[in-house]
Amino acid sequence: MGKAQDLMTPLWKKAFGGCHLNRDTLALIQNSKLSVTVIETYYKGWVLKIDCLNDFLPSQ
Numbered sequence: 001m002g003k004a005q006d007l008m009t010p011l012w013k014k015a016f017g018g019c020h021l022n023r024d025t026l027a028l029i030q031n032s033k034l035s036v037t038v039i040e041t042y043y044k045g046w047v048l049k050i051d052c053l054n055d056f057l058p059s060q
Contacts, residue, residue, distance in 0.1 A: 002022065005021040005022040006022050008021055009021045009022050025048065025050070026039070026048060026050060029050060029052060033054065033055065033056050034052040034053065034054055034055075035052060035053045035054075035055050036050060036051070036052055037051045037052060037053055038050070038051040039051075
């Protein structure tokens with residue numbers, strides 16, 4: 001499946017505002033300063049809904 005994502009990514013980026021099909025979005029978020037609070041999967045794991053908090057923003 002990864003090869004298909006690699007082949008589709010150039011066209012997909014143009015059609016969908018820079019979205020990259022072949023990036024590991026969850027890993028990128030987990031390695032950032034964001035805290036993952038909820039992960040929901042759809043379509044057998046093809047689509048993720050990831051809720052995050054930015055722990056480095058000042059409290060209001």
